[in-house]
Amino acid sequence: QVQLVESGGGLVQAGGSLRLSCAASGFAFSYWYIKWYRQAPGKEREFVADISWSGSRTSYADSVKGRFTISRDNAKNTAYLQMNSLKPEDAATYYCYTNYGVGYWGQGTQVTVSS
Numbered sequence: 001q002v003q004l005v006e007s008g009g010g011l012v013q014a015g016g017s018l019r020l021s022c023a024a025s026g027f028a029f030s031y032w033y034i035k036w037y038r039q040a041p042g043k044e045r046e047f048v049a050d051i052s053w054s055g056s057r058t059s060y061a062d063s064v065k066g067r068f069t070i071s072r073d074n075a076k077n078t079a080y081l082q083m084n085s086l087k088p089e090d091a092a093t094y095y096c097y098t099n100y101g102v103g104y105w106g107q108g109t110q111v112t113v114s115s
Contacts, residue, residue: 001026002024002025002026002027002098002100002101002104003023003024003025003026003104003106004022004023004024004096004097004098004104004105004106005022005023005024005106005107006020006021006022006094006095006096006106006107006108006109007020007021007023007109008020008021008109009093009094009109009110009111009112010110010111010112011112011113011114012086012111012112012113012114013113013114014086014087014088014113014114014115015085015086016086016113017082017083017084017085017086018083018086018111019080019081019082019083020036020080020081020083020094020096020109020111021078021079021080022034022036022078022079022080022081022096022106023076023077023078024077024078024079024096024098025077027098027100027101028100029074029077029098030053030074030077031053032053032098032099032100033050033051033052033053033098033099034050034051034070034072034079034096034097034098035047035048035049035050035051035096035097035098035099036048036049036050036070036079036081036094036095036096036097037094037095037096037097038090038092038093038094038095038111039092039093039095039108040089040091040092040093043092045095046061047061048060048061048064048068048081048094049061049064049068049070049081050070051070051071051072051079053074055071055072055074058070063089064083064090067083067084067085067086068081068082068083068084069081069082069084070082079096081094083111086111086113087113088113088114088115089113090111090113091111091112091113092110092111093108093109093110093111094108094109094110094111095107095108
């Protein structure tokens, strides 16, 4: 079955960095876009970044542009989100998503940013 498993979240000070991973299985990972979303308590889930199947095309939310970098390694069926210069407002649960089939979400990984 399709699985997306996020990891790499944790507690970091403002200005610090984290690298999130999204390990995929159960579908042809290299043929599908991967997207990262985040959801802070009491707020709606919002788009963060996405990457094309080949990795040649990426897009970012304005709030993270220039600080976050999305990438993927199709040989490892894994996508990444490198987050630099973290701000308290980046604190949220981060989810990866594929629109393969009916669309699938991972379980999320929590990012906490202390000021």
